[in-house]
Amino acid sequence: MFEIKNVSKQYNGEFALNNISFSIAKGMNFIVGASGSGKTTLLKIISGMEQDFDGEAYYCGKSVKQLTPSEKSYYYNNIFGFIWQDFNLLEDLSVLDNVLLPQYLKNNQSRKNAESILKDLKISDLAQQKVKYLSGGQKQRVAIARELMKNPRVIIADEPTSALDEKTAKVTMDILKAISKKRTVIVVTHNTHFIDHTSNVISLDKGELVTSPQEVVTTTESLKYDQRHSLSVKNAFALTKSTIRSKWGRFGVSALTLMVAGVLCLTTVSGAIGDSSQGEFDKLIDTYGEGLKDISVVGSFMSAGGTDGKQEEKPNANVTQNIGGLYAKYVDDKRVDFIAFSQAFNDIKVTMNGKEFSIPSTGSAPVINKLVAGKMPTDKANEVVVPDGFVQTLGISNEQAIGKEIHFSSKIYNWDTGEPVLKDASITATIVGVADTTVYYEYEGKVSEYSVTDSFFFSKVALDDLRRQAEMKNENINFTIRAKTPADMISIKDELNEAGIVPLGRFELVEDIVRLNAQTIEQSGSANAIIGILSVVIVIAIFLITGFMRTREFAIYKVSGFRNLHLGLLNLTERMTETVTAILVMLIASPLINVATKGLFSINLFHSNLLFTGVPLIALVAVAAYFTTTIAILNTHTIKALKTGDR
Numbered sequence: 001m002f003e004i005k006n007v008s009k010q011y012n013g014e015f016a017l018n019n020i021s022f023s024i025a026k027g028m029n030f031i032v033g034a035s036g037s038g039k040t041t042l043l044k045i046i047s048g049m050e051q052d053f054d055g056e057a058y059y060c061g062k063s064v065k066q067l068t069p070s071e072k073s074y075y076y077n078n079i080f081g082f083i084w085q086d087f088n089l090l091e092d093l094s095v096l097d098n099v100l101l102p103q104y105l106k107n108n109q110s111r112k113n114a115e116s117i118l119k120d121l122k123i124s125d126l127a128q129q130k131v132k133y134l135s136g137g138q139k140q141r142v143a144i145a146r147e148l149m150k151n152p153r154v155i156i157a158d159e160p161t162s163a164l165d166e167k168t169a170k171v172t173m174d175i176l177k178a179i180s181k182k183r184t185v186i187v188v189t190h191n192t193h194f195i196d197h198t199s200n201v202i203s204l205d206k207g208e209l210v211t212s213p214q215e216v217v218t219t220t221e222s223l224k225y226d227q228r229h230s231l232s233v234k235n236a237f238a239l240t241k242s243t244i245r246s247k248w249g250r251f252g253v254s255a256l257t258l259m260v261a262g263v264l265c266l267t268t269v270s271g272a273i274g275d276s277s278q279g280e281f282d283k284l285i286d287t288y289g290e291g292l293k294d295i296s297v298v299g300s301f302m303s304a305g306g307t308d309g310k311q312e313e314k315p316n317a318n319v320t321q322n323i324g325g326l327y328a329k330y331v332d333d334k335r336v337d338f339i340a341f342s343q344a345f346n347d348i349k350v351t352m353n354g355k356e357f358s359i360p361s362t363g364s365a366p367v368i369n370k371l372v373a374g375k376m377p378t379d380k381a382n383e384v385v386v387p388d389g390f391v392q393t394l395g396i397s398n399e400q401a402i403g404k405e406i407h408f409s410s411k412i413y414n415w416d417t418g419e420p421v422l423k424d425a426s427i428t429a430t431i432v433g434v435a436d437t438t439v440y441y442e443y444e445g446k447v448s449e450y451s452v453t454d455s456f457f458f459s460k461v462a463l464d465d466l467r468r469q470a471e472m473k474n475e476n477i478n479f480t481i482r483a484k485t486p487a488d489m490i491s492i493k494d495e496l497n498e499a500g501i502v503p504l505g506r507f508e509l510v511e512d513i514v515r516l517n518a519q520t521i522e523q524s525g526s527a528n529a530i531i532g533i534l535s536v537v538i539v540i541a542i543f544l545i546t547g548f549m550r551t552r553e554f555a556i557y558k559v560s561g562f563r564n565l566h567l568g569l570l571n572l573t574e575r576m577t578e579t580v581t582a583i584l585v586m587l588i589a590s591p592l593i594n595v596a597t598k599g600l601f602s603i604n605l606f607h608s609n610l611l612f613t614g615v616p617l618i619a620l621v622a623v624a625a626y627f628t629t630t631i632a633i634l635n636t637h638t639i640k641a642l643k644t645g646d647r
């Protein structure tokens, strides 16, 4: 069966094996020799685990040097069984699960066969026991049972009795001898007293062959290599299930790691930490109202002498500026929420459904804090936004007011002559929106409020009509731009300043916030990046550690016939199961996570779509975990990971 021809192996220039040749037939074969004589090296060469040596080694005429990884895994799953000094069982799995391990690469797992082998080895009552609770002798029988499940032609045993007491060692050796009646058994041992006259002995001394089997093998068995040998997805999930069952703590830590890393990445991706400074501005809005984002563009005003940041103070000197064309420029600007004309009206009378309402004059330009219903007027028709106070007098809700038609008549001051002249103007318009017209102002450190109850905002076409009726020649109507964000407000203000226009507004207050915001975003941007990178590094570190802690486990899979490809699939099913668990935990724990992130970063992490952004992020982190575990799998050197005996 085995033919070893002129085999030599050197480590660092020293011969571990020096030009040895012999043959091995069916039956019991012992490889003996002092420590360091080359026994294990020979075993590695025979089994194909070591393919870098001089000379040739054949099994059934096939050179072990030429075994491909796929052929090797087929051999380890069907032809070679391995028994080790340290048993190399998966300690947390049950006896039965261990015995069934090589069977996962076959389409139909023969449980019956496993039970019958356990019975033959007198350990059937241990089938459901976890291996870690067994004695050494019992463990070695489980290991033998697992290898017999392969129905191998050859059993290769490296010091199988070294870790056992005399009595158990004898029992184990008797089992191996019984097995050798039908198969080839090769045993490396120090214990020469187990050798009887029926066994072949290969005796080594300092890498040289001292004794070899008397019988020269001339006939070789033919070797068929056509069995199906793959890990199905179903079996990969079954194996994952049994791994999780035996190591649920490890599984829990992995799933939790993925979830935490995913959530941390979510804070990075969402930029939610940066948004927390938005809260500062929101507080100001609460105090000063939405009008804080207003930019008043007026044709003339009284100034306190320049634009030295005191624009918000009461003007007292005449300034005129050309604001023509600015409305058209900004009406569709992306930074603009809306534009409202600042046309004041006196002696307003509104007729609705035949009923006339008189609106008391406040003498102020109209003010809009925010829309409470509907929308701002468009330029397409005679549209108007009315004050909510007026809607209240109608005795209807704000929503009910939308779409209603009003007849509006008032007096408008015409300043064309330099002196105010009151002119009549009236129009019929449709209500498209209702406005809260509260004004907030600060006086002696206290914020107070009042409402400009005669604030009516018309569409440009309607207002042009009213102004025509009032015989106003100046076409430039003052208006207010409501910016979308504080940053938008400042950028529009700067733009107007550059164009030589002095807008009015609470720029100082807002500019501070914008600067603070930019700073916070910059700082939180780097914090975000660090958190994101850290979370991925943590995942890589944890999976690298767990991966390398599992090299013995991976090596056991490998000597059972699993290839890197199969372990890759197993890695995939394990990470997938962890990912699904992590996602479920995240969804269930999202209220708790919200509390935690609120405490840490003053943000509510899980709102609207963010929760579902977390799902692909966990999956992405799991990809990093997958590749990290792959590194551990690829770096698993079977012999190094399994051999814990004399060296």
Ligand SMILES: Nc1ncnc2c1ncn2[C@@H]1O[C@H](COP(=O)(O)OP(=O)(O)OP(=O)(O)O)[C@@H](O)[C@H]1O
Binding pocket: 011, 012, 015, 016, 033, 034, 035, 036, 037, 038, 039, 040, 041, 042, 645, 646, 647
């Ligand atoms: N990977 C290696 N790197 C360097 N030297 C090695 C390596 N493997 C084996 N050797 C050396 O080769 C010689 C034979 O080692 P081998 O393990 O085959 O002996 P052995 O008879 O199995 O010893 P033991 O009974 O102690 O296990 C020893 O001198 C050993 O130090």
